[in-house]
Amino acid sequence: MSALAANSKIAVAKGTTWLTPAALGADSRLPILNESLDAEPGVLEDDTIVDCAERAEPDLLETRGEGDIACIVDPRQAKQLLLMALFFGNNTVSVIEATKVWKHAMLFQPSTLGKFFTYGAHRDVGALKAFRLASAKISQLVLSGAAGGRLEATYSCLGAGADRTQDPSSWTYATDPKGGGARHLLFRHGKIRMNAFSGGALGTADELATLRAWTLTMDRALVMDFAAGGDAIEPEPDGFADLKLRCEFFSASQALVDLLRAAKENGTPLKADGLFTGPDVVGTAASNKYQGNLYLPYLRVTEAKLGIPQPGRIPFTVEFSLHKAPSVPTGFPAGYDEAVCMEMQSENETDPLA
Numbered sequence: 001m002s003a004l005a006a007n008s009k010i011a012v013a014k015g016t017t018w019l020t021p022a023a024l025g026a027d028s029r030l031p032i033l034n035e036s037l038d039a040e041p042g043v044l045e046d047d048t049i050v051d052c053a054e055r056a057e058p059d060l061l062e063t064r065g066e067g068d069i070a071c072i073v074d075p076r077q078a079k080q081l082l083l084m085a086l087f088f089g090n091n092t093v094s095v096i097e098a099t100k101v102w103k104h105a106m107l108f109q110p111s112t113l114g115k116f117f118t119y120g121a122h123r124d125v126g127a128l129k130a131f132r133l134a135s136a137k138i139s140q141l142v143l144s145g146a147a148g149g150r151l152e153a154t155y156s157c158l159g160a161g162a163d164r165t166q167d168p169s170s171w172t173y174a175t176d177p178k179g180g181g182a183r184h185l186l187f188r189h190g191k192i193r194m195n196a197f198s199g200g201a202l203g204t205a206d207e208l209a210t211l212r213a214w215t216l217t218m219d220r221a222l223v224m225d226f227a228a229g230g231d232a233i234e235p236e237p238d239g240f241a242d243l244k245l246r247c248e249f250f251s252a253s254q255a256l257v258d259l260l261r262a263a264k265e266n267g268t269p270l271k272a273d274g275l276f277t278g279p280d281v282v283g284t285a286a287s288n289k290y291q292g293n294l295y296l297p298y299l300r301v302t303e304a305k306l307g308i309p310q311p312g313r314i315p316f317t318v319e320f321s322l323h324k325a326p327s328v329p330t331g332f333p334a335g336y337d338e339a340v341c342m343e344m345q346s347e348n349e350t351d352p353l354a
Helices: 079-088 255-264
Strands: 009-014 038-046 058-070 093-099 101-107 117-126 129-144 152-166 189-194 211-219 240-247 272-281 289-303 316-322 340-346
Touching: 009 038, 009 079, 038 129, 038 152, 038 289, 058 079, 079 101, 079 129, 079 152, 079 340, 093 316, 117 152, 129 289, 189 211, 211 340
Parallel strands: none
Antiparallel strands: 009 117, 038 058, 058 152, 093 101, 101 340, 117 129, 129 152, 129 211, 189 272, 211 240, 240 316, 272 289, 289 316, 289 340
């Protein structure tokens, strides 16, 4: 019988020592859209001349883990919160409703040293044989949303310490996404707002009403080297982090073009947020909502070209670079001056980095 992806299991657990696997078991499962995080040795071709028309057989290099994990953004899933906090590098928990609702604030940090996880994947290829990566680190996080869809998160990872003999039978969900257990955030649950960095607090007049899709890409430029003897070293940055936002509009209004083209041509910094509010948090008397909020305190327009590609509505695509702000902009929560600040609100009480 063919292996069926629908029967697969993915599990993650916070690591403490690089290349020492954390236990995968109860409450460690992660619901995904797709994944490609695997490991295999590199291949070094042999160019030695040996009186033969074809190359001699290659040598095998170190085994390197690499690939992506894609998920629907679901504030209720504790393991997704773990991955986000590991990438951002910090997490602060505050009480919204006593014993019921908590907010997790994650601000982009310059370093994520010591922030990694153990990864498990049972791909329904063998009855009780699952793949495990002892340590994996997130190099890039892409958050995106498009009209008619859900918000999605894609984590690009590097890792080492592969093993293919794991038993996944004990892997379970903390909150099973089946049977109404999911609380997805959708594009329609919120809007992106934007105005000048020096302007007043963001409001209804600042909503990007014709926005069709947005993509926030955060790349830490991590590289993974190998020590003498072949052991992988925890990935570290090899250059600047690259943070950018891409917005696609189905129609270019005069006011929108004026705002963004002027910002590009004059070098005017902007600020933006995206507040996405989903259903009520389960069991809350005050009807607090599941939330996923983004705060971008300092943006510069890098591209805002306008053309006529078709007879219909004129679309408009704008790209921004994101930066740490010189100060917290008007209307933003205290301390939110990092290039990207994110909040997730749900019934998850525990700090995933604790």
